[in-house]
C-alpha cells in the first residue's frame with residue numbers, strides 16, 4: 248500500500264467508453280490503483296454501463312452499481328442517445344455528438360456523487376478527451392491514459408501541436424521525427440492523411456493536443472524498455488509515463504493476480520480444446536480485433552491463402568456470412584472458425600506459431616508479451632504505424648504488402664506466411680519477442696519502470712489531496 252495509515256481517503260474517477268480495447272486497459276490500471284489503497288470509480292455512458300453489466304452477468308437492474316468488480320465502483324451518465332440507437336453505424340457522428348453532450352453530463356455526475364467526497368483526480372483516455380473540461384470546471388486535476396503506443400503520441404503531438412509535417416501529405420513522402428524510424432506517408436496514422444473520412448476523430452485528437460497542457464499527467468499503456476526513444480523524445484515537450492503493459496497478469500507470469508478485464512463478447516471456449524490437439528508452434532491465429540470489417544474480396548484472399556498453405560489455422564470471423572461459400576466445410580479438418588476468441592489464452596497457447604493481426608495496440612501488446620511473431624495487416628487509425636513498429640522497431644514480424652487498389656492477393660498472403668514460418672527470420676522474431684516479454688515482466692514487478700511510474704503518480708495525487 249502506498250498510502251500511510253490515517254491518511255485521508257483518495258478517490259479517483261476514470262472515464263471511458265466500453266470498446267473492448269478502451270475498457271480493459273482502464274480497468275487494469277484501476278485495479279493497480281485499488282491495490283495502492285485508492286478508491287476507484289469507473290464512469291461510462293449509460294449504454295456502456297448496460298453492456299458491462301450484461302457482460303459481467305450481474306443481477307443488478309440499476310445503472311449505478313457499487314463495487315462491480317474487485318472494489319471498482321461503476322457509474323454512468325447519458326450520452327444523448329436512446330439505448331437502442333446504433334452507435335457503430337456512424338461512429339464519427341456519435342463521437343462528435345458525445346463530445347458535445349459529454350462534458351455537461353459528466354459534470355452533473357461529479358456534482359451529484361462527489362459533493363461530500365473529495366475527488367482527487369479524473370483519468371480519461373483520448374477518445375473521451377472532453378472529460379478534461381468537466382474535470383477542470385470542477386477544480387479536479389486530470390490525467391490521461393494514452394491507449395496507443397507512445398510513438399503515436401509523439402507523432403500526433405508533432406503533427407497537431409508543433410506542425411512539424413509537410414502542409415500536404417502525398418504518397419511516398421518520408422517523414423523524419425526524433426525517436427522514431429523513418430516513416431513513409433503510408434506508415435502514418437490514417438486520421439492524418441488527406442484520405443481520412445473520420446473528421447470527428449481528427450477534431451477530437453486535434454482539440455486534445457491543442458490543449459494537452461490541461462492534463463496534469465499523461466500515462467500510457469506501454470513500457471519504457473519497449474519505446475525508449477519515442478518516450479525520451481517527448482521528455483522536454485510533454486512527458487508521457489508508461490505504466491503498462493496493461494494486459495492480463497497471466498501473460499506477465501503474475502499467476503496470483505486477478506485479471507479484471509471484461510469479455511464484452513461471448514468467447515468460444517472450445518477453441519482451447521482444439522488448440523490442445525495441434526502440434527506445438529503450428530497454428531496460424533487470425534484476428535482483426537473488435538471493429539475492423541474486411542471486404543469480401545480480402546476475406547476470400549485470406550481464406551484461399553490459409554487453405555493453400557495447409558497450416559492449421561484459428562480464425563476469428565465475427566459474421567459467418569463474410570466467408571466464401573463452402574470454405575468452412577472444405578477446411579474443417581485443417582482449421583477452426585469462431586466468432587470471438589479468448590485471445591490472450593489463445594496467444595499464450597504453445598500450439599500458436601504466428602498471428603495475422605490488424606495491429607490494434609492491445610492485440611499487439613498481448614502478442615508481444617506472449618512471445619508470438621506477427622504478420623501485420625493494418626487497416627486504419629494507429630494500425631499502419633503500429634505495423635511499422637512490428638517490423639522495424641520491435642523486429643517481431645512481417646507486414647503484408649500494401650496494394651494500390653487496396654485488395655491484397657492470396658499469393659501475397661501465402662508468400663508472407665511461407666516467409667514467416669519457413670524463412671530464416673522466424674527464430675529471430677521469436678527471440679526478439681522473448682526479450683521483450685522478459686522486459687515487460689520486469690517493468691511491472693516491484694522496482695520496474697512501470698511500477699515506479701504508478702507509484703510516482705499515486706504519490707503525486709496523494710500529496711495534492
Ligand code: UDP
Nearest residue numbers: 268536537538563587588590607608609610
Ligand atoms: N479480442 C478478443 N477476442 C477476439 C478478438 C479480440 O478477446 O476474438 C480482444 C483482444 O484480446 C484485444 C481487444 O479485443 O484485447 C482488441 O483490441 P485492439 O486494440 O487489438 O483492437 P480494436 O478492437 O480496438 O481494433
